[in-house]
Amino acid sequence: MTVPREVPLPTALADATEKLDGTGRVVVVELGAGGITTYRLDRDDVGFLRCRGRNVPWPVLLGGRTSWDSGDAEGERAVLRAAGDLSGAVVFFVCPLPDGSPTDTAIAWLRKARPEARIYTADAVVVADLIRAAMANDPLRWPYDLVLLRAHPDGRLELTAEQLFPFGARRGKLVRRELRCEPSDAKGVAFAVVSWQDRDPVLVSIQAARVPAGRHELTAELRRPGLVRMSIRGVPELTEDERDWAELVSAVPLRLASPSGPMHLICAVETCGAPAKVEERLGRIRQMITTLSSELPDRLDVSLVAYGAHSYDARDPDPPIDVAAWTASPVRALESLRRLEDAGADARGYPDAARLEDMLAEVDRRLGSAATGRTALLTVGERPPHPPRVESEILPCPARHDWSQLLRRLENRPGMTLGAICDRPGERAGRAWSRLGGGAPAHLEAVDVRTLAARMGLRRPPDQLIPFPLTVD
Amino acid sequence: MHPDPGSARPSHNIAMWGAPGSGKTTLLASLSIALMRRRGPWKIIGADDPSAEFLEEKSLTLSRGEFPQATLDMESYRWVLVGEPKAPERRRGRLFGGPPKAAPAPRVGISLLDPPGGLYGDRGSVSATDQKELLDNLVQSRGIVFLFDPIREFDNGDAFDYLYRALVQLAKQILAGDDHGDGKLPHSLAVCITKFDDRRVLQTAERDGLLTVDPDDPHGFPRVEPEDAARLFHRLCEVSRSGNADLVVNALDQYFREDRIRFFVTSSIGFYLDPERNVFDARDFQNMVPNVTGNQQGLKAGASKFRIRGRVHPINVMEPMVWLGEQFYNSQPNNGTI
16 A cells, blocks of 8 residues: 655545554654654554554664664664564654654665655654544544433333444534433443444443433534543533443343333322312322422323212212313423312212222223323222122212223223322222222322332332433333 | 091001111101002092191102101101092992992091101110000001011111010900900001112012013013012011021011911112113112211211102002001991091
């Protein structure tokens, strides 16, 4: 490989390095004031341009003499040793000082060894800077990806990667990526950049920062191959992560307790009965919405459904189920909740059961048959539903809604989670409330909303820490 | 409805008999409604002002969907059950004697002593005067309406207590002499199995295959034929909480003539009918709605724990009275007034 003499050194060097493949080399031999310095450039396994330098000062080369004769075989060997193996490489000789000093003799010997190499003579050229620039401007030989976790609908976590910089990207390239972070340990969330060798990822860098849980925008800048600077607004500067890859990967839980993606929380509340109880039920719902809205920012939709008692009085027909909010923002849902709080308890109607079955029918109808992603139904109340037909002391639902069948439909919905808070303790809650509570309803007087939310998979349990950022689906 | 009492002075009383909560007051209130619903030949009128007011007040209460308050004091009512006059009949020997004379309308005098349920059973809480009045009433009666509440019997199992104590007293007064050679009380006894509208009673009858439907009934209400009512009574006695209900059956057999006992499966309020469909729906027929929860939270003083859900459709409330009246009427063939 020859380099046309007329091409300036920076251009020729950049051209040569850019064309380097996985087996070639570029060698720059600088004969400067400090001796002979050899820069050997090649690419590593992931195509990253690397450079190794070696300097042999003139006094060492000359061995106590002040100059060489052209026939000084020992001096020639010393010079060639200093230049190193030049076979198969693109070679540049750079001579800033053509002043008859040992440089002339040394360059002659080198030219004899590699007559095709080009000699550049230039004052004030700092070869190290040229090489640094060439390396920095070197385009990516392989794409750079950011390591992320993808949470499947069932909460299962999978390591994945999303491209940051494509093949051929050069320094200064700026990209932005939306991602989501879950709570992490004290060392923070690891932002790992990988390249690829065949199909295997090769780690380029890992940086970490304490990032608040939630959705963020990551800005990544390719400073040079092998160096990516990342930043997140509102987050302190990312620093190099000392954890090794194996440690990070082993810290990833099998499942995410707070799965990714949007969450639709349906709060159904029984508004009949004792005013104090109704107030407490609404208070629990307020707690739940407030808690989740801070833990699931930007991805929580809330529906609020209120139901009372059947009247069984032709003069006072049952009103429609009160859907105070449907797929509303948490703020909007809390406003609707305020309306229910102001209205208070409804003392009218059948005292021994509530229109739970009508509520289930309304929720089922509104959810429809299409897939709706992750949905959680939280029911808060006490009374049993009305049966669809005479089967107990409780009068049948006038609309003949079958609570058991409706509940089965909801239970079988993909992505559906059930939870309940019952005025009565679990052992006295009854069959319907056990099912509404996914097996065990929480007791109104003792419920811890955060624990219930974690049990329902709506929030991360306190001990679950996620070391990598997550994809935003 | 204030008839001339003098024209219909009853010569026989019908005594109501049953445990507290067995529905005596409600049955009386539903009687008027039943007669109007039936559009039959019989109507009931009060024989005095208190009786007429009672009839009016309790009937209106019931038709408003409320249960009348239970009897707290001994109350006595006199009513007259008035039928339609019989068509004139020709008699031999009157061929030339002018137009035939119409037979007078049958008038069955009914004097109901409506005691609080406790009077028959719990002697400790009742004054001696009331006890005597009640016993006298039973002695003077020739008809007894005995209300058997199968739900109460299932829960409390005390029907025999209420029956037996009174029977012993009654027998002591009536059978001590030699007037009744067969050793049986002279009364006709209408045993009313109440609360047919209750799920458990209806389902018991259904399980035993005792339900029929009158094809002419536009509402399609289920019913138990008179000949099957005794069987349902026995069946309900079997599930008594105390296990003594079989003694009720034995006591009735022991003290009353078989041909003077009849069983009626009754309901004062009847089954619920959906106003739009207006036919009996086996999936939803309960006509009684609780006003409050079991712990009675929020129940106003004097208010009933239950209200009536829809219209009142009394079942077999009139029939026991008519049957008793006919028993008296048949025993005195020459007079339309008993």
